């Protein structure tokens with residue numbers, strides 16, 4: 001799955017679009033040189049947005065846009081061509097959402113595409129989930145080091161994804177001993193993961209709902225036990241089973257974890273389609289992320305999409321994103337700046353994305369949500385649990 005499919009555009013225009021995004025589109029931009037087979041490509045790639053470039057004549061571009069609108073109404077179409085009043089009128093009729101001038105300033109190119117991506121995500125979110133082939137996206141937030149912002153990111157992911165898909169997100173607090181998702185989201189859970197573990201033998205897709213705590217932002221949480229002693233009642237198998245059940249019920253399962261890579265975190269990763277790796281701007285963090293990635297390779301945790309998030313990215317004495325990238329060997333997906341609003345929001349129990357404020361931190365968090373929000377990617381490398389869990393058992 002890619003976010004953006006370009007057609008009717010040469011490598012030069014592709015390069016400009018990449019540049020507008022500072023290279024952060026990674027592998028999510030594809031170019032289809034042959035507009036003839038484009039409808040088939042769209043079925044395979046399931047892009048959020050198709051951009052039709054200036055190598056096609058206006059008539060050919062509009063006819064292609066009309067076909068996409070008929071066959072794939074969930075896909076947003078933009079024209080990458082010189083806008084003009086006559087073209088606009090015809091483009092609107094053909095179902096085109098925007099016309100972006102190929103030589104527009106890079107920030108304008110980016111803004112145009114970001115608005116198209118948002119529209120694509122909204123169209124996806126409004127579509128009924130495909131039945132019976134239910135797919136879910138299990139996103140586990142991990143970091144080798146404590147205090148790196150896992151809970152801040154996980155709670156905002158849950159609230160942000162719930163804006164795209166209300167009622168379809170559950171956050172699991174797998175920091176069993178000291179998890180603080182409940183505080184960070186001002187929840188008072190009646191039931192926790194420890195209660196769910198105690199009832200494990202009788203738990204199924206219907207009864208598990210009784211252990212979730214609803215949040216006003218239309219997401220749910222399976223909160224951590226009330227005490228470290230109770231945490232001992234939750235085994236690794238319990239954790240795997242609960243995540244498996246939840247991924248059958250919710251299109252999005254977000255998992256917050258304890259610092260480091262304990263057995264529970266590895267079980268969650270094995271059940272995941274995506275891992276969000278949190279790094280900070282110090283050398284030790286970059287080194288530990290590199291070691292964690294090596295460990296994942298050894299453990300066969302290779303099919304999950306890896307999203308490297310640089311937290312407190314503007315810390316003055318820290319390394320630049322490029323240094324982190326070269327130390328870790330992976331591109332930074334999103335950089336979240338340092339801001340007092342993060343601890344404030346956690347202390348108040350109101351995740352930043354719950355409010356409508358537009359700040360650099362909320363924009364970065366929103367970008368991460370959009371990255372992870374493309375539901376159709378959920379089938380992913382291996383949809384949720386099954387085979388990964390089997391592989392884990394086989395490697396131990």
Ligand SMILES: Nc1ncnc2c1ncn2[C@@H]1O[C@H](COP(=O)(O)OP(=O)(O)OP(=O)(O)O)[C@@H](O)[C@H]1O
Nearest residue numbers: 146147148149150151152259312337338339342343
């Ligand atoms: N971008 C940021 N800017 C400023 N403060 C931040 C930022 N991200 C996180 N923090 C603060 O850092 C502290 C640790 O964050 P958080 O609790 O989310 O980390 P964690 O990885 O979940 O920690 P633990 O390993 O203890 O569970 C909190 O006080 C939080 O408010």
Ligand SMILES: [Mg+2]
Nearest residue numbers: 150151175180
């Ligand atoms: Mg935490």
